[in-house]
Amino acid sequence: MAEISREKLVQALSTAVDPTFEKSLGDLGTLSDVSIEGGRARAKVRVSTPSDQLKRTLGEALEALAKEVGVESLDIEWDVQIPTREATSEDPIPDVKNVVLVMSGKGGVGKSTTAANLALALRRQGTRVGLLDADIYGPSVPTMLGIQGHPMSKDGKRIQPLERFGIKLMSIGFLLEDPTQAIVWRGPMLHGALQQFIADVDWGPLDYLVVDMPPGTGDVALSIAQKAKITGVVMVTTPQEVALQDVYKGVSMCKKLNLPILGVVENMSYFVDPTGQRHELFGAGGGQKVAEFAGAPLLGQVPIETAVREWGDKGTPVVQAAPRSASAEAFTSIAESLAERIAAVHFARGGGEKAPDPSGPKRLRILR
Ligand SMILES: Nc1ncnc2c1ncn2[C@@H]1O[C@H](COP(=O)(O)OP(=O)(O)O)[C@@H](O)[C@H]1O
Ligand SMILES: [Mg+2]
Numbered sequence: 033m034a035e036i037s038r039e040k041l042v043q044a045l046s047t048a049v050d051p052t053f054e055k056s057l058g059d060l061g062t063l064s065d066v067s068i069e070g071g072r073a074r075a076k077v078r079v080s081t082p083s084d085q086l087k088r089t090l091g092e093a094l095e096a097l098a099k100e101v102g103v104e105s106l107d108i109e110w111d112v113q114i115p116t117r118e119a120t121s122e123d124p125i126p127d128v129k130n131v132v133l134v135m136s137g138k139g140g141v142g143k144s145t146t147a148a149n150l151a152l153a154l155r156r157q158g159t160r161v162g163l164l165d166a167d168i169y170g171p172s173v174p175t176m177l178g179i180q181g182h183p184m185s186k187d188g189k190r191i192q193p194l195e196r197f198g199i200k201l202m203s204i205g206f207l208l209e210d211p212t213q214a215i216v217w218r219g220p221m222l223h224g225a226l227q228q229f230i231a232d233v234d235w236g237p238l239d240y241l242v243v244d245m246p247p248g249t250g251d252v253a254l255s256i257a258q259k260a261k262i263t264g265v266v267m268v269t270t271p272q273e274v275a276l277q278d279v280y281k282g283v284s285m286c287k288k289l290n291l292p293i294l295g296v297v298e299n300m301s302y303f304v305d306p307t308g309q310r311h312e313l314f315g316a317g318g319g320q321k322v323a324e325f326a327g328a329p330l331l332g333q334v335p336i337e338t339a340v341r342e343w344g345d346k347g348t349p350v351v352q353a354a355p356r357s358a359s360a361e362a363f364t365s366i367a368e369s370l371a372e373r374i375a376a377v378h379f380a381r382g383g384g385e386k387a388p389d390p391s392g393p394k395r396l397r398i399l400r
Pocket of ligand 1: 140337345
């Protein structure tokens with residue numbers, strides 16, 4: 033068999049396109065450590081999202097290119113480098129690469145469900161994740177993640193977050209003697225508690241800190257944004273008109289506070305009955321409308337499934353408990369699109385870690 037030149041292989045592999053940026057690995061400078069021995073080749077590829085879908089697509093393209101130059105098998109080592117936000121010297125959590133707020137103008141649309149499942153989906157893709165329950169009035173994280181207990185402090189300064197399913201967790205629910213007790217927060221107290229949740233919790237290095245936001249006005253978002261630079265917002269809505277008005281208000285509030293909207297999630301989009309028939313119980317098109325209003329992509333639609341509520345009540349979010357269910361697959365795909373959008377947004381502003389090209393991607397693209 034004729035010897036395959038390494039140069040030829042590098043040339044071929046360099047033409048593969050990273051779908052996040054729609055640029056070739058050669059242009060991005062994300063291909064390295066190419067070696068070849070006999071018919072077997074190895075290469076290292078840097079990607080900016082943990083998405084399995086991305087690895088599949090890009091991996092298949094690379095294998096096909098390698099085959100064309102006569103390589104029998106290609107071993108790819110993925111180097112996942114999640115891009116990071118701009119942290120100022122005063123930022124209390126510089127090792128937290130991204131802060132993502134899950135919000136809506138409305139209660140009961142599934143913010144907490146979405147936050148918990150997105151956090152888990154990102155974790156399951158191998159990234160380091162924290163989940164902060166910023167719903168001071170009605171914390172859901174202790175129930176949804178099935179965890180009680182009081183966070184400790186090792187040094188008397190920073191609070192250790194609790195941990196479950198490999199996710200770091202903080203909630204006001206952990207600090208109450210009686211989780212059912214109601215607390216009346218006054219403005220400054222609320223502000224102080226939230227800032228403490230960001231600054232005084234030992235989050236450690238994280239790729240994503242997902243924040244489950246309370247419904248309503250912008251004061252909580254503002255308290256958090258004053259402490260640390262926010263990567264952006266995931267806006268949750270349901271399909272029906274009555275919900276939309278409140279969600280539009282949420283979008284306007286984000287614009288006023290200068291919080292970029294990363295994407296929209298339409299929850300409770302449809303219901304599939306046991307015969308396989310699809311019913312749009314709450315109408316259709318709400319998510320798309322909010323996305324257009326926000327100028328952001330619709331990241332996905334999550335069906336209504338009994339499993340979502342049941343597993344939520346039992347303390348294991350559906351992505352963890354039943355990953356093959358339709359709702360879990362929807363959340364997983366949304367998490368992939370979100371990670372991709374985060375990477376694209378970072379590179380569009382010329383930031384991130386090891387920005388491959390200062391001109392950034394020509395066009396943002398979301399998988400699926
Ligand atoms: N896709 C879904 N299918 C079935 N039940 C859902 C779904 N999304 C949310 N729920 C349920 O709806 C209720 C409200 O959801 P929650 O996430 O607490 O909303 P929010 O945080 O916006 O108030 C919960 O009981 C939750 O389990
Ligand atoms: Mg909630």
